[in-house]
Amino acid sequence: MDVTDLRIALFSGNYNYVRDGANQALNRLVEYLLRQGAAVRIYSPTVEDPAFPANGDVVHIPALPVPGRAEYRAPMMIPPAAKRDIRAFAPNIFHIASPEILGHRAVTMARKMDVPVVASVHTRFETYFRYYNLAFLEPLVEAGLRRLYRRCDAIFAPSDSMAQLLRDQRMNYDVGIWTRGIDREIFHPGRRDLEWRRGLGIGDDMPVIGFIGRLVMEKGLDVFSDTIDRLARRGVAHKVLVIGEGPARAWFEKRLPQAVFVGHQTGADLGRAVASMDMLFNPSVTETFGNVTLEAMACALPVVAAIATGSQSLVTDGVTGRLVRPGACDQFADALAFYCRDPDARRRAGEAGEEVSRRYGWDAVNQELVDHYLRIIRQHREGGRQPRRSPVP
Known part of the structure; x- marks a missing residue:
């Protein structure tokens, strides 16, 4: 199996309607995957006037404005039409890029379809609440993240320090690195x-x-x-x-x-x-x-x-x-x-x-994630998926 055999269903709460570092990294990943011959289908909320053009085919997921932050959308479910689209696309791996309800529903669907699922971690989501006088919610949010990420075959952090934090938080057995690159034609x-x-x-x-x-x-x-x-x-x-x-x-x-x-x-x-x-x-x-x-x-x-x-x-x-x-x-x-x-x-x-x-190039870091995709699919087919429960008490 190689990259041209990959069929990736990517789920994001914000693929391109508001510009941030996370969705720009996802778009660069999709561009690289398509250039290498992989098939990718993105499932995300969309708007009429997005922040930038999307790489790849995006299937709209209905969503509601986030209270107090109306520029963001909160997808609440995978509607029947999108489920039919996913089954017709027949992915061999699911990639969850945001830890909201859409991510939970996607993991459940992957399990029903017997398809491996991975998640990429893009932000310290559990820390956000301390900036809005809701710090008491942080332990509950962390527990919710742990529930989602333990159901995945693997999770990926963009840095060694974040990967170690995820291990310390007992989020998953298999914590890999999908770092970020730099466009040196723009930044020098x-x-x-x-x-x-x-x-x-x-x-x-x-x-x-x-x-x-x-x-x-x-x-x-x-x-x-x-x-x-x-x-x-x-x-x-x-x-x-x-x-x-x-x-x-x-x-x-x-x-x-x-x-x-x-x-x-x-x-x-x-x-x-x-x-x-x-x-x-x-x-x-x-x-x-x-x-x-x-x-x-x-x-x-x-x-x-x-x-x-x-x-x-x-x-x-x-x-x-x-x-x-x-x-x-x-x-x-x-x-x-x-x-x-x-x-x-x-x-x-x-x-x-x-x-x-100079150590950070986009093609190199995205190829590392491709290699992980292939490894996880192979392990899943061989019945070698990691246990869902953390070994750390």
């Missing part, structure tokens, strides 16, 4: 554009601290803004550049009135914006990999990040940037002040980060 130091910065009112010698991502509270916007307040009180010269859109933009703009907000950027424009920063500040603890961290490293920027899944696998403290205890605003400010005041230190850390980024 040559994209730096001082003229573009000047157009934003930023001087050539002014250290620029960047934020990249969706403007939502779970990205650590409170920690970011509190840290910037400390820098200002210390009299550290700097400018904040924010790339991204989201429901918390108005709040973030009010907290950082001196910052420059350039909105959502894509392609070469995104590469230019990232390379035109002087450092990235990523205080989030919800990422499982940290695409923006890798993008900044590819542009030769030092990264100041929280000690969290994803960042720990990319950033080497004191070499390519600094890793700081989550929420420790004074220590974050220390690290940022160091890079603001020392251009040589910025250069050394940036060069080291760029060298690390």
Whole structure:
């Protein structure tokens, strides 16, 4: 069996209607699979005006707006028409990309069809609730995730640190790695554009601290803004550049009135914006990999990040940037002040980060997942599926 024999049913709560790192990784995977001769069918909610064109054929799954976050949809079931489509497609593996009700229903259907099923983990979903005064729900959410992932033949994390966390949480016996790649034609130091910065009112010698991502509270916007307040009180010269859109933009703009907000950027424009920063500040603890961290490293920027899944696998403290205890605003400010005041230190850390980024290519990391697909199908046919219960008490 090889890649041309693969027939993959992919289930996602957001394949392309709102742009984020997870669904862009899924679209790159599908593009690679189709290019290699595999058959793929995607089952996801759709909208009339998606954030970007979808790779592959997407079958619409009905969904309801998420309360308080209406830009996202919550699929509640697999309707009969979609079930008929799945059976007609006759997949030989199911891939679950989001842990909501659609994922649970897809696992149940895979079991009824006697088809192996895997899941990819894209975010620290259980941590989101602490940002909306619902932290008491975190143990219940983690238990729900464990129930879903233990029913899968294998699960995949985008980083070694996230994989270890999933093992510690007893999510599954078989925890593999499906990491992320970088498009080096978009992200590289040559994209730096001082003229573009000047157009934003930023001087050539002014250290620029960047934020990249969706403007939502779970990205650590409170920690970011509190840290910037400390820098200002210390009299550290700097400018904040924010790339991204989201429901918390108005709040973030009010907290950082001196910052420059350039909105959502894509392609070469995104590469230019990232390379035109002087450092990235990523205080989030919800990422499982940290695409923006890798993008900044590819542009030769030092990264100041929280000690969290994803960042720990990319950033080497004191070499390519600094890793700081989550929420420790004074220590974050220390690290940022160091890079603001020392251009040589910025250069050394940036060069080291760029060298690390060269290890990540999309085709190579997607082929690793293909190899796992083939292994899991073979094991399933041979009756070698791992037990569903965790060995850790």
